[in-house]
Amino acid sequence: MSEESLADKKFPSDITSRERAIFEVGIKLGALYHIAMGLPISKDPTTITSIETALANSIKTQPYVTDVKVAINLKKVKGTKSHQFDYSQINSSLLEATIHLKYKDIAVTGVIEWNEDLNYPLMFIKEIQ
Numbered sequence: 001m002s003e004e005s006l007a008d009k010k011f012p013s014d015i016t017s018r019e020r021a022i023f024e025v026g027i028k029l030g031a032l033y034h035i036a037m038g039l040p041i042s043k044d045p046t047t048i049t050s051i052e053t054a055l056a057n058s059i060k061t062q063p064y065v066t067d068v069k070v071a072i073n074l075k076k077v078k079g080t081k082s083h084q085f086d087y088s089q090i091n092s093s094l095l096e097a098t099i100h101l102k103y104k105d106i107a108v109t110g111v112i113e114w115n116e117d118l119n120y121p122l123m124f125i126k127e128i129q
Contacts, residue, residue: 007063021103022125024064025110028099029123032059032070033112039090041072042081048072051090059099066107067100073114092121 011020036055041047056068072094079088097112109127114120 004063017104017106018128021064021101021106021108022128024103025099025101025108025125026123028059028062028065028068028101029097029110029112031062032068032097032099033095033121033123036070036090036095037092040087041077041090041094042079042087043074043077044081045074048074048077055097064101064103065099066102067098069098071096095121098126 015023032055035058039051041051052070052072055070059065059068072090073096076094077088079086081087093114095112096114099110101108101110107127107129108125110123111126112121112123115122
């Protein structure tokens, strides 16, 4: 029996592929968000790019993920590293991400983005195919 079949057995038989795909993208969005919070950063674009890439690559290793894009809003980063203690940390308002995954025949795109009106890092399903 394949690993996928073993994993599928843990879910109730009446869970649809669509529901499972939505569940899977939600897990990945939550993981990405909580991995990123508090990471030290500065306005150095090279550092920001390497952190974005590392976060995306980390989530890409998880089951069913087909692509991940992570962006840290450099305009909102305060630390310039003008002295050794001058750095910032990733917080909710800095992180934007898009996760694409495919479970069986269902493709789902989930997003994390800061919502100014709610003052909250909103995670939502952008598309289901």
